[in-house]
Amino acid sequence: MSRPRDLRRRHASALGPGDPDDIGGRPLLGRLGEGGQGVVYLAEDHDGEPCAVKLLKGGMAAGRRARDRFVKEADAARRVAGRHTAQVLDADVTGDRPYIVSEYVDGPSLQETVAGDGPLPERRLHRVALGTAAALAAIHREGIVHRDFKPGNVLLGPDGPKVIDFGIARMADATPLTTGPLGTPAYMAPEQIEDEPVGPPADVFAWGAAMVFAATGRPPFGTGPNAAVMRRVTSRPPDLGDLDGPLRELAARCLDKNPQARPSARQLVRALREGAGPAPRPRPTRIPRYRWRMMVALAVVMTAGFVIGVL
Structure with a gap:
């Protein structure tokens, strides 16, 4: 069997003494x-x-x-x-x-990438935004709520972003297995923190927070003790930093305190496909061959007429 020798290239660390073989x-x-x-x-x-x-x-x-x-x-x-x-x-x-x-997704997480290299450039940000919104749309289509969408659960592989870790996911209409909020405070929706019913809009809120992090390098409600972060999530407006363009408007709508005011993941996908991304690079204008021939012939005629006039 072939074994990957360089674990760093596989984004893995060595096994510990207590790990199984x-x-x-x-x-x-x-x-x-x-x-x-x-x-x-x-x-x-x-x-x-x-x-x-x-x-x-x-x-x-x-x-x-x-x-x-x-x-x-x-x-x-x-x-x-x-x-x-x-x-x-x-x-x-x-x-x-x-x-x-x-x-196995052969790539770092969004969290690791931004922490190491800084905010994503515009085009890569758009690809990550669209891919992760599509993932949430597929999850919600099955009646499942992820409940822990965050940059650490988005892997940036060679085929694009992939969402992982359904550890606290559940059916949208299921009874919670535990009481109290579950998730990562910086990316939790207000209804999660306040232990209210949690549905797909909570994942959309987390998506908006994750996209702000990807674009600016920091979550929209800051960092620090969990209690302080959760207080900001429930009572303060998000800090969108220098995020601009259509994605800023989408993120702001996703971070609305009211779950009913947020777009669905499917609506996010549609918006991103219809124009929330960066403008396409202009392609150089190509002149058809027949036009080149006409231009060359015209230039020859004009040059000949000029010469005759001089003579």
């Missing part, structure tokens, strides 16, 4: 990330191709709520099909080590 018969090659619910590894599938494997922390000892969320994550990710979401390839949520195997 394989999961579900797939050799582990490195760590891709870790969250409150699980650890994500870079692995090799049975054909020697890279894949991502998320292992539930605690395994069988994990609490019932954690296991229920993991099962719902696998189900939600399986149901969503689209070019801008990472596809689930396999899963075992009932064994001693519950895991989910998904498509």
